[in-house]
Every structure is written in structure tokens, then in C-alpha cells.
Amino acid sequence: MSVEQGNLSVNTENIFPIIKKFLYSDHEIFLRELVANAVDATQKLKHLSSSSDFDKTATSEVGELKVKVAFDKEAKTITVSDNGIGMNADDIKKYINQIAFSGAAEFVEKYKDAPNNKQIIGHFGLGFYSAFMVSSKVEIISRAFSAKEEEAVHWECEGSTSFELEATTKAERGTDIILHVAEDSEEFLESFRLKGILDKYAKFLPIPIEFEGEQINDPNPLWTKSPSELTDEDYLAFYKKLYPMGEDPLFWIHLNVDYPFELTGILYFPKVKQELTASKDKIQLYSRQVFITDEVKEIVPEFLTLLHGVIDSPDIPLNVSRSYLQADGNVKRISSYITKKVADKLQELFKNDREGYEKKWDDIGLFVKFGMITDEKFLEKAEKFALVKNVDGKCFTFDEYNEKIAANQTDKDGKKVWLYAADVQKQHTFISSAQKRGYDVLVMDSMIDSHLIQRLEGKLENVSIRRIDSDTADKIIAKDEVLEAVLSEADQTKVKEIFEKIVTANHTVEVQAMPTDEMPVTLTLSEFMRRMKEMAMSGGGGMYGMDLPDQY
Numbered sequence: 286m287s288v289e290q291g292n293l294s295v296n297t298e299n300i301f302p303i304i305k306k307f308l309y310s311d312h313e314i315f316l317r318e319l320v321a322n323a324v325d326a327t328q329k330l331k332h333l334s335s336s337s338d339f340d341k342t343a344t345s346e347v348g349e350l351k352v353k354v355a356f357d358k359e360a361k362t363i364t365v366s367d368n369g370i371g372m373n374a375d376d377i378k379k380y381i382n383q384i385a386f387s388g389a390a391e392f393v394e395k396y397k398d399a400p401n402n403k404q405i406i407g408h409f410g411l412g413f414y415s416a417f418m419v420s421s422k423v424e425i426i427s428r429a430f431s432a433k434e435e436e437a438v439h440w441e442c443e444g445s446t447s448f449e450l451e452a453t454t455k456a457e458r459g460t461d462i463i464l465h466v467a468e469d470s471e472e473f474l475e476s477f478r479l480k481g482i483l484d485k486y487a488k489f490l491p492i493p494i495e496f497e498g499e500q501i502n503d504p505n506p507l508w509t510k511s512p513s514e515l516t517d518e519d520y521l522a523f524y525k526k527l528y529p530m531g532e533d534p535l536f537w538i539h540l541n542v543d544y545p546f547e548l549t550g551i552l553y554f555p556k557v558k559q560e561l562t563a564s565k566d567k568i569q570l571y572s573r574q575v576f577i578t579d580e581v582k583e584i585v586p587e588f589l590t591l592l593h594g595v596i597d598s599p600d601i602p603l604n605v606s607r608s609y610l611q612a613d614g615n616v617k618r619i620s621s622y623i624t625k626k627v628a629d630k631l632q633e634l635f636k637n638d639r640e641g642y643e644k645k646w647d648d649i650g651l652f653v654k655f656g657m658i659t660d661e662k663f664l665e666k667a668e669k670f671a672l673v674k675n676v677d678g679k680c681f682t683f684d685e686y687n688e689k690i691a692a693n694q695t696d697k698d699g700k701k702v703w704l705y706a707a708d709v710q711k712q713h714t715f716i717s718s719a720q721k722r723g724y725d726v727l728v729m730d731s732m733i734d735s736h737l738i739q740r741l742e743g744k745l746e747n748v749s750i751r752r753i754d755s756d757t758a759d760k761i762i763a764k765d766e767v768l769e770a771v772l773s774e775a776d777q778t779k780v781k782e783i784f785e786k787i788v789t790a791n792h793t794v795e796v797q798a799m800p801t802d803e804m805p806v807t808l809t810l811s812e813f814m815r816r817m818k819e820m821a822m823s824g825g826g827g828m829y830g831m832d833l834p835d836q837y
């Protein structure tokens with residue numbers, strides 16, 4: 286074969302500068318793309334070798350398949366080699382000159398006017414042509430699995446639309462992609478840089494990846510194995526591998542589905558702390574063991590981003606914008622599948638080990654509540670395993686709680702009244718007075734609780750959830766007998782007068798006689814003033830910037 290020169294058939298005169306500009310922030314993915322192609326080439330060979338006509342065409346045994354990444358600082362080259370299926374001249378013309386190139390051209394055509402390139406590019410793999418983001422020249426030396434040593438081919442292209450293709454010799458089957466690194470990309474000619482990129486993208490590729498004489502990957506990561514072969518120690522060890530600094534997770538689910546979409550993975554439940562952002566966005570998304578991104582916000586409901594672990598699915602489209610992703614049918618199915626699995630796991634733990642589940646509640650409660658507030662489907666399932674805790678530290682499901690208070694905590698419409706304290710210390714007088722009357726008081730003291738209360742009020746039938754106050758118990762709960770106040774009416778008036786003199790603030794005080802000795806009378810701000818105070822405290826209303834106590 287003589288030297289063949291040709292022009293890549295695209296409209297754009299020179300797409301390479303455009304590719305470069307577009308992928309500005311993501312240059313490092315060239316290595317992911319080339320290594321992924323190399324792995325694909327070995328997988329294709331493996332696949333072919335299991336078919337019956339392989340023997341007739343192959344020049345050698347399949348042997349041990351692997352990919353090697355090397356660099357030469359002097360020569361300014363990076364080489365990705367594989368002993369996979371290889372390409373002959375026709376393959377190169379077809380797959381590289383035409384298909385790969387038209388893919389790249391199409392990409393540029395589509396996105397060249399897009400305003401924010403980073404967003405679109407994030408997940409996009411440009412394939413082979415991403416090599417030109419960092420190279421002034423790219424060479425391919427390839428020997429197809431069916432070709433002899435002297436039938437290998439050599440292709441090169443200098444980042445313009447013209448290329449050269451000629452015959453060459455190659456001792457081993459497979460492909461070497463040689464990048465002549467461009468001046469502005471010499472940062473990639475460093476061992477730590479390449480190692481870092483490989484660690485990020487290639488750590489779990491399915492065949493050995495060698496760099497500087499060492500295998501850098503684990504070809505059989507835990508999520509690809511069968512759960513029945515695995516122990517708790519295996520799962521915990523894998524968690525450590527993913528998050529070396531992380532505290533042990535509480536439990537996990539192993540995902541494995543192949544219809545109507547393909548998905549494997551392991552999701553871990555970490556201890557979710559009040560500071561939600563510390564747990565968020567740790568899930569890694571893979572596609573056939575190639576790391577894609579750790580931004581899965583568009584793929585799973587927001588509350589699930591609190592989980593950790595790995596999702597691997599070739600069915601999540603990676604080359605589209607985010608808004609499209611959310612509308613994608615597979616993504617929707619995947620998202621509800623994961624939500625269901627997570628709810629099932631919680632239900633199972635609750636059912637099989639109630640005691641253990643209650644112990645974990647402080648660490649998973651936040652996650653469950655966040656899910657209930659933000660995801661309708663999850664809310665429906667969680668109603669069976671979400672817990673409420675009372676001031677004595679006892680846990681109840683919603684149903685259990687309603688049953689507990691059914692006898693004496695209902696309002697005049699027959700609604701069950703859940704009394705809760707948002708601040709146990711501040712409200713202790715109200716709590717003990719309610720308890721004296723035989724009422725139960727829940728603790729709902731976090732930010733998320735106040736959102737949850739709103740959500741549940743609309744959702745739980747026949748339940749009214751009320752913050753405990755001086756008068757909630759009296760005004761709301763229907764009762765037969767009127768409890769005697771400890772102070773006489775005359776005394777109450779006196780107390781009121783005294784306090785009105787003391788309290789010179791610009792608001793009125795309510796005085797109420799209580800039926801207990803330790804708290805014969807309470808003075809409270811009106812509900813209006815309490816809200817004003819809350820607004821002022823939360824910084825919401827500068828004009829109410831006063832520090833009002835809500836109980837005297």
C-alpha cells in the first residue's frame with residue numbers, strides 16, 4: 286500500500302480549534318476517551334473470539350488482554366496501546382476518517398453557538414477526536430487481529446482536515462495511539478497528572494490498565510459481583526476505597542437490573558448530619574465501568590444525592606444537556622427504580638430489626654424526612670417506616686402514634702392532635718403541664734421538621750400538628766372536664782397587673798392560670814408576637830429586629 290493522502294470530509298474547514306475551545310475546561314477527558322476505546326477494542330476481540338469463525342481469521346491466540354498508557358517527556362508524546370481487535374486500512378477509513386470525524390463535526394455544529402459550554406460538555410465524550418484537544422499531531426499504528434505483522438497500518442493527522450495513511454509493520458496485534466502533545470498541553474507530560482486522570486476515570490475499567498509498570502485499576506469492582514458472594518466486610522472495604530476519609534456507612538443496597546434498562550451499583554447510607562451539604566454529591570456515575578461524573582443531580586431525586594456509592598448504567602445518555610436528561614424516559618425510570626429500592630430497604634430494616642432501626646433513626650431520620658418533603662412517591666412509602674420521637678425518647682410510626690393518642694388527644698372535629706415542642710428546653714413548662722394532663726408531646730426541633738410538619742398536615746388525614754404553647758392543650762384538645770386553676774381569679778388579675786408593669790416592651794402579654802403547682806400561671810406573647818420574634822431571629826425581618834422572649 287502506498288501512502289494515501291486524503292481530506293476528511295467535513296464542511297468545517299478546521300474543527301480542531303473549535304473542539305479545543307469548547308472543551309476548554311475538560312481537556313483531561315481525552316485520556317478517558319482513548320483508554321475507553323482501547324478497552325472496547327479488547328472487549329470486541331474477546332467477544333469475537335467466542336464466535337465460531339474466529340479461528341479461521343485470527344493470527345494469534347487472544348491471550349491476556351490489556352491496555353498500556355505511557356509517556357515520554359523528551360519526545361513529548363503520550364501513547365495508549367491495546368492488544369485488542371485492531372484496525373486495517375479500511376477500518377481506519379471508515380471508523381476514524383468517517384464515523385469518528387463526523388461525530389466530532391456534528392458535535393461542533395450542534396454546540397458551537399451554545400452560550401455555556403461547560404454545562405453541555407460536562408458529560409460529553411468526543412471519542413477519538415478529543416485527542417486533538419491536547420495534541421498537535423496524532424498517529425495511529427494498528428494491526429488488525431486478522432492481519433500479519435507487515436500488514437499493519439499507520440495513520441497520522443496534524444490537526445487539520447488532511448491525513449496520511451500508509452502501510453507499516455507492527456509486531457503485536459492491536460493499536461497504538463500516539464499523541465504529540467501540543468505546547469499548551471505539556472502539563473499532561475507529568476506522571477502525577479496522568480496517574481491522577483487514570484485514577485479518576487479508569488480505576489474500575491474491566492481489563493488491566495498499566496501505567497509505569499503497574500496495574501492501576503481494579504477490573505472487578507464490587508458492584509459487578511453477585512451480592513450472594515459478598516460479605517459485610519467486602520462492602521465496608523469497598524466504601525473505604527471510594528471514600529478513604531469517610532466514616533463507615535450504616536447500610537447499603539446492591540442494585541442490579543437489566544430490564545427495561547441496564548443498571549448496577551451499590552448505594553451506601555451514610556450517617557447524615559445536620560449539615561446536609563457535607564453528605565451531598567458523592568455518588569459516582571459510571572458507564573460500563575468508565576467513570577463519567579460525580580454530578581448525578583439530574584439523574585436521581587435530590588434527596589438521594591445524600592447517599593454515597595456507585596451507579597453504573599450504559600442507558601443514561603451522556604451527551605445531552607441537563608434539561609433533556611431530566612425528560613429522558615430511561616432517566617425517569619432509573620430514578621423511580623432507585624427511589625423504590627431505597628424505600629424497600631428502609632422498610633425491610635424497619636420490619637426485620639425494629640430496635641436496630643430505631644437506634645439508627647437519628648442518623649437516617651434527616652435523610653428520610655428530606656425525601657418525604659421533596660418526593661411524593663417516597664413520602665407515600667415512608668409513611669410506613671418514618672418515626673416520630675416523643676420527649677421521653679420513645680419512637681412511633683405515624684399509625685402507632687395515632688393509636689397511642691386516640692383516647693384523649695383529639696380536637697372537637699375528632700382530629701388527632703399531635704403536640705410538638707420545637708425547643709424542649711424553652712418549652713419545658715408547657716411540656717410538663719401537658720404531660721400532667723396525660724398528653725404526649727413530640728420533639729420536632731430541626732429546620733427540616735418544620736418543613737415536614739407542613740408537608741404532613743396536608744397529607745395525613747385526621748391529624749392536626751400543633752406546636753405546644755400555653756394554650757394549645759386547652760384550646761385545641763376537646764375535653765370533658767375543666768381543670769381547676771391553682772390561682773384564684775383575683776390572684777390571676779394581680780399577677781397580670783404586676784407583670785404588665787414589668788414588661789414594658791411594646792406588646793401585650795397574656796396571662797393564663799395553669800392547673801399545676803410548679804407553674805401556677807404563665808404569661809405569654811400572643812401568637813402574632815411570637816411569629817414576629819421568629820422572623821426577627823431568622824433575620825427575615827429587619828424591621829422587627831428585636832429580641833423578644835416568648836415566655837416569661
Ligand code: ADP
Binds near residue numbers: 371386
Ligand atoms: P465511539 O468509540 O463512540 O464509537 P470514537 O470516535 O471514539 O467513537 O471511535 C470511533 C471508532 O474508531 C470506534 O467505534 C472504533 O471502531 C474505532 N476505534 C477507535 N479506537 C480504537 C482502538 N483502539 N482499537 C480499535 N478500534 C478503535
